[in-house]
Amino acid sequence: MIKSYKNIGNLFLITALVLFLASVIFGFLASLLYRYPEFLKDSIGLSGLRPMHVTAAIFWILLAATGAIYRSLDEITKQNNHKYLKLLHWILWVIALIGIYYAYFTGNFGGREYWEYPPVFALLIGLAWVLFLVVFILKVRAIKKWPVYLWMWFTGILYFLFIFIENYLWVIPYFRESFIKDMVIQWKAAGSIVGAYNMLVYGTAFYVMERISKQANTGFNKWAFALFFLSFFNMLFNWGHHLYLVPTNPTIHYVGYIVSMTEWVFFIKIIYTWKKQVTEAETYLHYFPYRFILASNFWLFFNLTLALFMSIPVINLYMHGTHFITAHAMGTTIGINTMILLAAVFYFLLPEEENHHSQWLKAGFWGTQISLLIFLIALMGMGITKSLWFFEEPQAPFGEMMERSRVWIVLFIASGTVLMGSFVILISKITATYYKRS
């Protein structure tokens, strides 16, 4: 890791890979609890393992996106400057990470879903994010005409900061006075913050694709800007679907419902451009950055289909509170964000094509795609079982419903094990090749 200090972007990418590895290992251990409830019950348990898994997964996305953006900005401006600010940015993250995992291992929580650490560590992350915004502005201030990916990164960085602060309004007692208002703000922030870091990831995908295809003007394409604004619009207002069952102001439900229906445009656009992508694939498939972005497009289609159904309240009624939600969350985190970020990791850390001719890498790639599909099917199977249980009359005890899911749970654990193994192959091969060549 020390070798990367000359380029802080690479340092972020390597740190992110370490977190990614931690995430898959903690995730695997947590999945075992579904079948073996006594496993680690009186030590870490799910109350410790799940935050360890989720934090590592979210921070993998945030740090990998940061590394990719720093590397991209250096390429765009043809300068590797502001090194000390970037290094300070990285140090703040490392201090926060050490503190957060120390808190988790000692059973000290106190935060909310996805951010379970004691809120004091949020100050370090917030400060790190302010530095990110400062470096970004310093880097791009001389660029007069911004391509779409610069807009996406700017929007993602700025809004992440705003929503991250909103995510901590609960520390002020006023915001906890009304149970419903507190729930609304919590899930408003939880929904929008995903949109904010998706902006960082999708901007990276756009940049990497532009460089691979060597078509310099695609970043100024009107369609690209139209899709950016549609994503932005959804990031700001499409979080109400989390709250369809929460009895709050109906305006929130209707805004979420109407805005989410604009996602059909993405859906149609994917189908429309499919043929073009197949032609491109024949040219670039051997190159792993392209291969992973192509894979992310497949998973985007899969998850968008799921998301569109979930956004219709009468259908959401049958999917909400079930593992369909987990399937959607895992599908987007692994299938879309992770695939794009692995493309970026390959592009920035191992750009030479000769490093991509490896049977291990191919095995890792196909292992992740196939096991992820089975993994998501297993989660949806668990979702169907739970949904049927919700509406049965008389309703069986919760434990009996879990027992009915046994086949799906075994499939979930088995495919999760292959998924973990495939990611471990990819991560170890990438890092070993990177350090060998540098």
Add this chain to the structure above:
Amino acid sequence: MNKWVSITFVLLSTAFLLFSWNIYRDEAVYEKKPADYDAEMQKQGRLVWQKYNCHVCHQLYGLGGFLGPDLTNVSEKGYHYVDAFLKNGAASMPAFNLTEEETNQLFEFLKASNASGSSNPKEYRKLWNGMIEQ
């Protein structure tokens, strides 16, 4: 194009800030059942819920982890029912060593959650436009 991009960005951001402000300042009472909880204790109870990471396994209105059942309306089963699970645990749930004060605060929070409505999907009406409501 930069000018139009900037204008659209500012307009959308302004709309978002106004919408958010409206939510922060919303003083409406969204309760479907009589509120019989202690307002101060329920605020503290929310922090107890977070301290012990209850959401990792349980849900409120279907939001949370899926290893345990939804607890939105569990307070209807009474204080002793909740207390027994906290003290003894269940299948994958360990016993929690909450102080008596923490248990009381947590129970008031669960009473506030119960007063807000029902999380049972069977109790929702389907409207002609695809929306649902209690």
